Amino acid sequence: xxxxxxxxxxxxxxxxxxxxxxxxxxxxxxxxxxxxxxxxxxxxxxxxxxxxxxxxxxxxxxxxxxxxxxxxxxxxxxxxxxxxxxxxxxxxxxxxxxxxxxxxxxxxxxxxxxxxxxxxxxxxxxxxxxxxxxxxxxxxxxxxxxxxxxxxxxxxxxxxxxxxxxxxxxxxxxxxxxxxxxxxxxxxxxxxxxxxxxxxxxxxxxxxxxxxxxxxxxxxxxxxxxxxxxxxxxxxxxxxxxxxxxxxxxxxxxxxxxxxxxxxxxxxxxxxxxxxxxxxxxxxxxxxxxxxxxxxxxxxxxxxxxxxxxxx
Amino acid sequence: xxxxxxxxxxxxxxxxxxxxxxxxxxxxxxxxxxxxxxxxxxxxxxxxxxxxxxxxxxxxxxxxxxxxxxxxxxxxxxxxxxxxxxxxxxxxxxxxxxxxxxxxxxxxxxxxxxxxxxxxxxxxxxxxxxxxxxxxxxxxxxxxxxxxxxxxxxxxxxxxxxxxxxxxxxxxxxxxxxxxxxxxxxxxxxxxxxxxxxxxxxxxxxxxxxxxxxxxxxxxxxxxxxxxxxxxxxxxxxxxxxxxxxxxxxxxxxxxxxxxxxxxxxxxxxxxxxxxxxxxxxxxxxxxxxxxxxxxxxxxxxxxxxxxxxxxxxxxxxxxxxxxxxxxxxxxxxxxxxxxxxxxxxxxxxxxxxxxxxxxxxxxxxxxxxxxxxxxxxxxxxxxxxxxxxxxxxxxxxxxxxxxxxxxxxxxxxxxxxxxxxxxxxxxxxxxxxxxxxxxxxxxxxxxxxxxxxxxxxxxxxxxxxxxxxxxxxxxxxxxxxxxxxxxxxxxxxxxxxxxxxxxxxxxxxxxxxxxxxx
Numbered sequence: 001x002x003x004x005x006x007x008x009x010x011x012x013x014x015x016x017x018x019x020x021x022x023x024x025x026x027x028x029x030x031x032x033x034x035x036x037x038x039x040x041x042x043x044x045x046x047x048x049x050x051x052x053x054x055x056x057x058x059x060x061x062x063x064x065x066x067x068x069x070x071x072x073x074x075x076x077x078x079x080x081x082x083x084x085x086x087x088x089x090x091x092x093x094x095x096x097x098x099x100x101x102x103x104x105x106x107x108x109x110x111x112x113x114x115x116x117x118x119x120x121x122x123x124x125x126x127x128x129x130x131x132x133x134x135x136x137x138x139x140x141x142x143x144x145x146x147x148x149x150x151x152x153x154x155x156x157x158x159x160x161x162x163x164x165x166x167x168x169x170x171x172x173x174x175x176x177x178x179x180x181x182x183x184x185x186x187x188x189x190x191x192x193x194x195x196x197x198x199x200x201x202x203x204x205x206x207x208x209x210x211x212x213x214x215x216x217x218x219x220x221x222x223x224x225x226x227x228x229x230x231x232x233x234x235x236x237x238x239x240x241x242x243x244x245x246x247x248x249x250x251x252x253x254x255x256x257x258x259x260x261x262x263x264x265x266x267x268x269x270x271x272x273x274x275x276x277x278x279x280x281x282x283x284x285x286x287x288x289x290x291x292x293x294x295x296x297x298x299x300x301x302x303x304x305x306x307x308x309x310x311x312x
Numbered sequence: 313x314x315x316x317x318x319x320x321x322x323x324x325x326x327x328x329x330x331x332x333x334x335x336x337x338x339x340x341x342x343x344x345x346x347x348x349x350x351x352x353x354x355x356x357x358x359x360x361x362x363x364x365x366x367x368x369x370x371x372x373x374x375x376x377x378x379x380x381x382x383x384x385x386x387x388x389x390x391x392x393x394x395x396x397x398x399x400x401x402x403x404x405x406x407x408x409x410x411x412x413x414x415x416x417x418x419x420x421x422x423x424x425x426x427x428x429x430x431x432x433x434x435x436x437x438x439x440x441x442x443x444x445x446x447x448x449x450x451x452x453x454x455x456x457x458x459x460x461x462x463x464x465x466x467x468x469x470x471x472x473x474x475x476x477x478x479x480x481x482x483x484x485x486x487x488x489x490x491x492x493x494x495x496x497x498x499x500x501x502x503x504x505x506x507x508x509x510x511x512x513x514x515x516x517x518x519x520x521x522x523x524x525x526x527x528x529x530x531x532x533x534x535x536x537x538x539x540x541x542x543x544x545x546x547x548x549x550x551x552x553x554x555x556x557x558x559x560x561x562x563x564x565x566x567x568x569x570x571x572x573x574x575x576x577x578x579x580x581x582x583x584x585x586x587x588x589x590x591x592x593x594x595x596x597x598x599x600x601x602x603x604x605x606x607x608x609x610x611x612x613x614x615x616x617x618x619x620x621x622x623x624x625x626x627x628x629x630x631x632x633x634x635x636x637x638x639x640x641x642x643x644x645x646x647x648x649x650x651x652x653x654x655x656x657x658x659x660x661x662x663x664x665x666x667x668x669x670x671x672x673x674x675x676x677x678x679x680x681x682x683x684x685x686x687x688x689x690x691x692x693x694x695x696x697x698x699x700x701x702x703x704x705x706x707x708x709x710x711x712x713x714x715x716x717x718x719x720x721x722x723x724x725x726x727x728x729x730x731x732x733x734x735x736x737x738x739x740x741x742x743x744x745x746x747x748x749x750x751x752x753x754x755x756x757x758x759x760x761x762x763x764x765x766x767x768x769x770x771x772x773x774x775x776x777x778x779x780x781x782x783x784x785x786x787x788x789x790x791x792x793x794x795x796x797x798x799x800x801x802x803x804x805x806x807x808x809x810x811x812x813x814x815x816x817x818x819x820x821x822x823x824x825x826x827x828x829x830x831x
Binding site for chain 1: 415438
């Protein structure tokens with residue numbers, strides 16, 4: 001058995017996990033406010049190509065990341081306006097965003113198709129720490145955004161459960177009428193967190209593009225990670241800390257087939273393994289789309305339900 | 313007339329002197345499309361008193377309360393707080409002036425703890441929350457008014473009475489000096505009502521003002537220092553409260569005519585057994601919902617099922633109606649076993665069912681009265697609207713349903729008229745003559761006029777020999793109408809008594825699970 005392949009795989013798994021953590025945190029903030037945004041995949045793709053174009057034109061990866069995040073927030077604001085202001089069906093609006101985002105990314109990416117990334121984000125150097133066998137390259141071989149993603153999940157957990165705005169956010173997702181009765185604006189909170197969520201998803205998409213992909217390929221860049229992120233929020237029970245573990249688990253599961261192939265381990269068909277994360281995602285998404293099962297899973301009570309103040 | 317009683321009301325308080333007016337409303341007008349909900353209403357509440365707003369549903373008392381707490385802005389008129397004119401743009405502004413509303417439907421996040429709920433929306437909270445400190449603060453506020461609550465308990469696990477306490481503590485925590493309680497007793501069992509009243513006294517003793525909104529005359533007389541009666545958006549009287557108020561007079565002011573709320577019980581002998589329930593048990597997901605229930609209902613008899621919501625009433629009704637199959641036991645309607653036979657069979661042998669959820673289970677909201685009527689008529693492939701239309705028109709008249717005719721959509725009926733429509737359909741007989749009527753919360757949410765009509769219709773049905781099973785959370789209703797009263801607690805019949813000799817305290821204790829059992 002080749003130890004290096006496994007180390008390499010762990011690194012790749014954590015790389016995928018970073019995108020998943022960011023995208024899932026984005027979805028989590030959105031959903032905690034009561035808005036269900038199924039358009040994560042569309043946001044990922046559009047922000048990926050936007051960050052690519054921005055980084056390519058400016059030569060700065062950081063500008064690329066910023067542009068990608070802003071585009072994420074912008075796309076999410078479309079969903080926020082549709083579902084909060086116009087009280088549209090959030091499942092339909094979210095799916096529309098996927099189609100819109102995919103089309104937009106395709107259009108924007110036409111000139112860039114096949115082009116390679118010239119400026120990339122480099123891993124942080126921890127000096128001798130990175131030389132520790134096995135652990136070194138995995139734990140200390142990542143770039144700043146990976147560490148940032150983990151830190152964000154921890155901060156998000158503290159924010160949700162032990163700050164005043166976190167309390168208000170959770171209350172908005174569970175019981176908007178109560179929040180409204182307290183004189184807080186449900187619409188403002190929902191739009192705010194849908195956009196914050198979108199920018200996190202955008203950051204995830206940009207990072208995936210600039211740190212992980214060799215070049216822009218419309219069909220292969222995100223590989224459905226946006227959908228997996230949505231499922232991850234479900235499996236994590238809408239708790240940020242659990243997202244870290246879930247993301248790593250999904251990351252490994254997504255990478256495992258390639259490693260097994262490289263190791264010529266064939267007793268499990270690799271196609272079957274490749275299918276597993278998507279199967280889990282499918283099940284989670286079906287559960288997410290039905291109010292009954294949603295509640296059983298511990299989703300915010302008002303998830304996907306537009307808030308209307310009942311007038312006498 | 314209203315002037316004289318106004319003077320009577322103010323007399324004794326002026327003599328006592330000390331209390332000053334905390335909040336007053338002056339010639340408030342509030343219009344809604346097509347309705348003048350408040351028509352130059354004057355109201356005031358003093359520090360340390362309970363001032364009740366009494367009126368039927370739609371009399372304008374909730375509108376006035378909404379104006380007082382800042383939820384609505386009046387179209388004309390103004391508010392004064394401690395002698396200074398104020399205008400409230402939102403409930404938050406009201407809160408800043410120390411005015412808080414405890415809504416009938418609690419505004420609590422069920423998954424949050426008590427203290428999280430209490431502090432939610434408070435302005436002066438720090439960004440980072442120190443749970444222990446907040447818990448102590450919340451508990452301190454609660455205890456100072458004799459409202460013991462566990463700040464760490466999850467609200468979803470609390471009883472209705474405890475949740476109401478959380479709401480009150482929340483208002484007090486936010487610095488409320490004037491509390492508006494919107495129909496606070498509607499959801500409580502008698503023992504909880506007693507406790508609430510103790511809390512109210514503790515609050516008024518501490519100088520808080522309570523605006524108590526209700527349409528229940530008995531409790532109004534018990535708790536109020538003063539009563540203001542509203543009808544059709546206008547003040548029809550200011551009356552003194554506790555001890556001196558006369559319920560008959562209050563009822564007249566409220567309804568505008570003399571009213572007989574205590575319907576007559578059946579005086580004639582009851583007939584054969586129409587409904588027989590034997591050892592009925594039901595488990596849902598291994599949780600026992602109904603436990604070994606047996607009782608009969610005779611022709612011409614009304615049996616009342618009392619109990620706090622959620623003790624198996626709905627399941628019992630649905631089982632009798634054939635919508636649920638029991639785990640064991642049997643239901644027999646006029647001699648035919650209907651257990652496990654489904655709702656059609658139950659209706660064939662003479663069941664009529666008025667479910668709790670009028671527009672959900674009872675009527676199809678998007679269909680006309682006529683089509684709703686057709687639902688229980690003979691099932692033919694082609695519906696015959698023409699021959700049923702005259703019957704529909706006759707029923708609309710007979711049951712005093714306010715509608716534009718048989719084509720009026722069910723969802724456009726008011727609550728009372730929808731209920732009358734449902735009763736009209738069920739009582740007029742579907743596939744066979746109605747022998748057994750099962751009614752759930754028949755007067756919930758109706759105004760006094762409609763309540764009177766519905767109760768009269770039920771009595772008429774009983775007099776004509778139908779057996780009636782009345783399932784209601786309104787204890788007064790069950791006690792005043794039923795020939796026999798059964799109390800359902802945690803799915804079992806824990807108490808049985810004759811309606812005429814029923815003791816409110818005993819039945820109330822049984823509802824709260826405290827009885828040793830009168831059975």
